[in-house]
Structures are given as structure tokens and as C-alpha cells.
Amino acid sequence: MFCGIHEKRIAITSCVQCRKGVCAECQTFVKGRDFCPRCASSIEQLDSCLSVKRDPLIALLFSIIPGFGQVYNGQAVKGVIFFFTFWLVLPWFYGMYDAYTTAKEISQGKIPPKPFKTASWHFSIMVIIFLVGPFALFKGAQHYIKLKSIDLNSVTARHVLVKISKAAEAYEQDYGYYPEDIKELYLDESPYLDVLYCGGEISGYLYKCNFTREGYSVTAWSIYEGKKNIPAYTIGTGGVLELKKNRTE
Numbered sequence: 670m671f672c673g674i675h676e677k678r679i680a681i682t683s684c685v686q687c688r689k690g691v692c693a694e695c696q697t698f699v700k701g702r703d704f705c706p707r708c709a710s711s712i713e714q715l716d717s718c719l720s721v722k723r724d725p726l727i728a729l730l731f732s733i734i735p736g737f738g739q740v741y742n743g744q745a746v747k748g749v750i751f752f753f754t755f756w757l758v759l760p761w762f763y764g765m766y767d768a769y770t771t772a773k774e775i776s777q778g779k780i781p782p783k784p785f786k787t788a789s790w791h792f793s794i795m796v797i798i799f800l801v802g803p804f805a806l807f808k809g810a811q812h813y814i815k816l817k818s819i820d821l822n823s824v825t826a827r828h829v830l831v832k833i834s835k836a837a838e839a840y841e842q843d844y845g846y847y848p849e850d851i852k853e854l855y856l857d858e859s860p861y862l863d864v865l866y867c868g869g870e871i872s873g874y875l876y877k878c879n880f881t882r883e884g885y886s887v888t889a890w891s892i893y894e895g896k897k898n899i900p901a902y903t904i905g906t907g908g909v910l911e912l913k914k915n916r917t918e
Contacts, residue, residue: 673705684708728772735761738768742775822873823900826889829866829876830904833887836861837880838908846882847906888913 672678673689680690686708691697697709723742732738736752739745751764774780833851839859841847848854854861864871867878867887874889884906891899901913 723772723775725769725772725776728768729765732765732768735764738764739771742768742771744771822891823902825872826874826891827902827910829871829874830887830889830902830910831908833862833866833876833878834885834904834908834910837885847885848880849882850880851878 670680670683670690672680672692672695673684673687674695675692678692678694681693682691682696682703683689684691684705685702686704689705691703691705695705697704697706699709728738728741730738731741732751735755736748736750739748739751747767751760751767755761755764771780833854836854836859837847840854840857840861843859851862851865851867855865856863866876869876870892873892875892877888877890879886886903886905888901888903890901893899902910903913904910
């Protein structure tokens with residue numbers, strides 16, 4: 670019989686695991702038995718795994734944070750699943766039970782665990798996800814709500830401009846000329862204004878008004894315009910509403 674690794678060498682024994690021939694150079698002893706180098710390596714790795722213990726109580730405590738108990742047990746994929754489904758409540762409680770029983774079976778040698786070094790990397794990744802994930806979601810939601818708020822404010826701004834324009838046009842119909850001051854539109858019969866918009870801020874927009882006997886111009890600027898490219902709006906004589914991209918237009 671020849672060696673399973675060195676084909677031209679005579680085997681002096683055989684591997685108890687794979688039964689292949691083993692020459693003097695390849696002969697490896699593990700617990701007093703003959704193995705080839707490959708099988709000996711796998712046996713040593715298995716023994717290393719079986720020597721790893723998991724404390725069921727620690728696994729249970731880690732599971733207070735969903736999925737961390739599974740990562741402690743070396744089951745990172747399962748931990749991620751529990752982490753992202755804990756809001757259903759039942760998976761959260763089941764995850765605590767699963768982490769406890771799995772740790773117990775690992776300690777009893779029923780389940781071969783991954784070396785703790787590998788599990789610790791998984792654990793670190795889960796910690797990062799747990800700490801950074803909610804923060805990222807919060808900032809994303811905050812940004813989305815802010816953008817939606819700005820968008821709704823722009824709708825309000827256009828509505829206010831149209832309202833001021835209608836009041837000015839109604840005033841011109843009554844008197845034959847436009848008011849020289851927006852104050853002349855304040856609750857003076859007809860469908861005039863019940864709020865003096867110009868010079869103040871309403872829903873994130875500032876209003877600048879220019880009135881003369883011949884016409885008017887009203888512009889709404891977003892208070893966020895300096896930070897972001899948020900459009901402004903202007904309306905003039907005749908009720909023509911226009912978009913302005915920046916203050917220099």
C-alpha cells in the first residue's frame with residue numbers, strides 16, 4: 670500500500686479516519702491514533718470547537734438586545750433575523766428562549782459551535798448595526814420629514830401669494846387703482862385680507878411686498894433658501910405666479 674499523499678512512498682500505516690495509506694513522514698498522532706495530516710487537522714479543529722463553552726444565562730441576558738444571544742452562540746445569520754423581526758414581539762421572546770437553549774446544547778456538546786474568536790467578530794458587527802442602524806434610520810426619517818415639511822410649506826406659500834393677489838385685484842375693482850400699502854387691504858370690505866402677510870414669516874416663508882397705485886409685486890422666500898436650493902415664488906399685477914430660483918433673479 671502506498672501513501673495517499675506521497676504516491677511513490679510505501680505506507681507504514683493507514684489513517685483511522687479516511688483509511689488512506691500514511692508514510693512515515695505523513696504519520697500524525699492524535700490521541701494515540703494514526704491520522705493523515707488532513708484528517709488530523711479536521712479533528713483538532715473539531716476538538717477546538719467542542720472545547721468552547723457558552724453560558725446559557727449570558728446568552729439569555731444578551732438576548733435582551735434582539736439577536737445578540739444568537740451572535741454570542743456563533744449563529745450570526747439567525748441573530749440578524751431576530752434583530753430585524755423583534756418588533757413583532759413574539760420573535761423577540763422566542764429569540765431569548767432560543768439563545769438560552771442553544772447555549773445549553775453547545776455546552777453539552779450537542780451542537781458544535783464556532784470558535785469564540787469568530788463569534789466575537791459577528792458580535793462586534795451586530796453592536797455596530799444596533800448602535801448605528803437606529804441612528805441612521807432616525808436621521809433618514811428626520812431628513813424625509815423635513816423635506817416633506819418644506820414641500821408643504823411651498824404649497825402654503827403659493828396659496829398665500831394667490832390670496833394676496835386676489836385681494837389686490839378686488840381692491841382695484843372697487844377703487845380703480847391698487848393700494849399703496851398692504852394695510853389698506855386689511856379687513857376693508859370685499860374679500861380683502863384678514864392677515865397682514867408682508868414682512869412676516871408664515872410656515873417657513875418670508876413675504877416681501879411692493880405696492881403702488883399702478884400695480885404690485887409680492888415675493889415669498891423660504892427661510893431655508895440660504896442652506897439649500899429651495900425655490901421662491903413671486904406674483905405680480907394681474908395675478909401671474911412665477912417661480913424664482915434664487916434671490917438674484
